[in-house]
Amino acid sequence: MINRLVVFGATGDLNARYLLPGLAALRAAGHLADGFQLTCADRTGWSDEEFRSWTAGQLDRHGHSCPADARTWIADTVRYRQADATDTADLASLIAGDGPVALYLALPPVVFPGTVTALRGADLPPGSRIVLEKPFGEDLDSAQELNRLLSEVVPEQAVFRVDHFLAMTTVQNLLGSRLANRVLEPLWNSAHIAEIEIVWDESLALEGRAGYYDGVGALKDMVQNHLLQVLCLVAMEPPLSLGERDLRDRKIDVLRSVRPLTEEDVLRHTRRARYLAGRLGEREIPAYADEDGVDPRRRTETFAEVELHLENWRWSGTTFRLRSGKALKDDRKEVAVHFRPVPHLPFGHTGEALPNVLRFGLDPENMTLGLTGIGSGARTLTPLTLTAQMEAPDLPAYGRLLLDVLHGNAALSIRGDEAEEAWRVLAPVMSAWSGDRVPLQEYPAGSHGPAPESGKDPR
Structure with missing residues (x-):
């Protein structure tokens, strides 16, 4: 199981409404150990403390069905980094560390090609995984091009084109x-x-x-x-x-x-x-x-x-x-x-x-x-x-989806x-x-x- 997760698009609706509550549900069910590392990144110039306060508020609003201690653990554990998802140096800094990392691109699809291109020079650790939200491309040509870019960074088995409906x-x-x-x-x-x-x-x-x-x-x-x-x-x-x-x-x-x-x-x-x-x-x-x-x-x-x-x-x-x-x-x-x-x-x-x-x-x-x-x-x-x-x-669906990513179970990805x-x-x-x-x-x-x-x- 991968024990490091980096979420790009930290202040977006997807992270607030689904990913953070999904992670809290995983913690409550015993799937996330104390050593799990969660980093959220965005262009907003927030401090760790400001983002943790925002996270606590979003979990209270969207993840209220999860136990309070699990919500508190996520808010206390998360680290925030200001970064450009299309900048190779920023990406390299975010993924630096021991062992593989799961990169969740909770970003507008138009940003995917730039982010994947930047990852080619970011020294992605072996065994890492890339997660992309729908829609995957804007048409057939852009989907084919994005697949080509991904193949230059990680093997197909490490690409999770997720659809939470399947979870x-x-x-x-x-x-x-x-x-x-x-x-x-x-x-x-x-x-x-x-x-x-x-x-x-x-x-x-x-x-x-x-x-x-x-x-x-x-x-x-x-x-x-x-x-x-x-x-x-x-x-x-x-x-x-x-x-x-x-x-x-x-x-x-x-x-x-x-x-x-x-x-x-x-x-x-x-x-x-x-x-x-x-x-x-x-x-x-x-x-x-x-x-x-x-x-x-x-x-x-x-x-x-x-x-x-x-x-x-x-x-x-x-x-x-x-x-x-x-x-x-x-x-x-x-x-x-x-x-x-x-x-x-x-x-x-x-x-x-x-x-x-x-x-x-x-x-x-x-x-x-x-x-x-x-x-x-x-x-x-x-x-x-x-x-x-x-x-x-x-x-919840996003909890199941995240668990599959961390364990490398790609059956329900596309x-x-x-x-x-x-x-x-x-x-x-x-x-x-x-x-x-x-x-x-x-x-x-x-x-x-x-x-x-x-x-x-x-x-």
């Missing part, structure tokens, strides 16, 4: 439910499943993240990485094991099987939109274009929906719908598996036999199965719902060729959207999103 218990339960239950896997194909929705709709609006979000949008922020990763777990063939090579090989098989989107496909089967002014609960939300830090000329979408099809034996004929939106009326974060209807109802009851829907709730964590039964004392078909509540995870393949899948969508060949629809904040195509349920 979520419910996302991992997709595999468990499929592969550990004989009742599901025989039905897990296009003969029985008509459509699978992978949805991350949230009531949160921009929430002060214009500096990042306005240059990315919903397609790159959510669909290109998070939702495509969930698609891989939903649609992959059973791996020989959950080891690094077997799992990653099966994931990339899914991405390679995605039918290339023609321009006509993009026009007919994708949607983009951004929110107008509206009301969310008791809050008045301004239009996205009027949010602080937003450049309306970029025409950044806050809602993205893409319909994909896989060209393989298992899934030919099933539709995969990936969707994410901000400032919507309700939070809806789930994988919904829509089974085909039964071919014949052999009895004379009235009512409709609804198709079965198996829902994996991603947040909150639960599972429901919609069935059809017979109403009590009546000759009427009636819907039934079976619900299972997941056990609370022993670690391999270089997989990162490139994900950009290939959505390249036609990005091209058409950037050229305004798909209309940018609008929807009021607090609504269910843009109007669906005729005959389609917006939810």
Whole structure:
């Protein structure tokens, strides 16, 4: 296990909301020993004491579920260094010391190439690891170039292209439910499943993240990485094991099987939109274009929906719908598996036999199965719902992610060729959207999103 962690982007939202609380959870669970060294770096000219005070406040705010002694230990242990992440001398000073180090680049993706280039001359200790947050590049060409730069610094096994979705218990339960239950896997194909929705709709609006979000949008922020990763777990063939090579090989098989989107496909089967002014609960939300830090000329979408099809034996004929939106009326974060209807109802009851829907709730964590039964004392078909509540995870997603990095378990990180393949899948969508060949629809904040195509349920 690596016992040194350096986080670049120390004062950013990612460190405050997720990394520091994740480290506190690891300390509380006994995974971080007293000799663990944590250094946070940024351009801000703070002292150790100032940063430790800031850290304590962020942990109280975002990590309050962790025991107080674990939060205090993180705040007392962390060291702060003012540094430029693209300066070789600054990097060399930060990583100097005994043994390998894990470098977590909690930075805007545009900074990654400069940081990785600077690391070439920083004398990175053998066995060190580099962690990069999504999105990995801005398109296929930039992802390929970043992979080339990384290969000049560390071997592929030492690169962690992380996606915290894959560390979520419910996302991992997709595999468990499929592969550990004989009742599901025989039905897990296009003969029985008509459509699978992978949805991350949230009531949160921009929430002060214009500096990042306005240059990315919903397609790159959510669909290109998070939702495509969930698609891989939903649609992959059973791996020989959950080891690094077997799992990653099966994931990339899914991405390679995605039918290339023609321009006509993009026009007919994708949607983009951004929110107008509206009301969310008791809050008045301004239009996205009027949010602080937003450049309306970029025409950044806050809602993205893409319909994909896989060209393989298992899934030919099933539709995969990936969707994410901000400032919507309700939070809806789930994988919904829509089974085909039964071919014949052999009895004379009235009512409709609804198709079965198996829902994996991603947040909150639960599972429901919609069935059809017979109403009590009546000759009427009636819907039934079976619900299972997941056990609370022993670690938050970022705690699990950080533990995998420190132990060198790369199974749930994204391999270089997989990162490139994900950009290939959505390249036609990005091209058409950037050229305004798909209309940018609008929807009021607090609504269910843009109007669906005729005959389609917006939810």
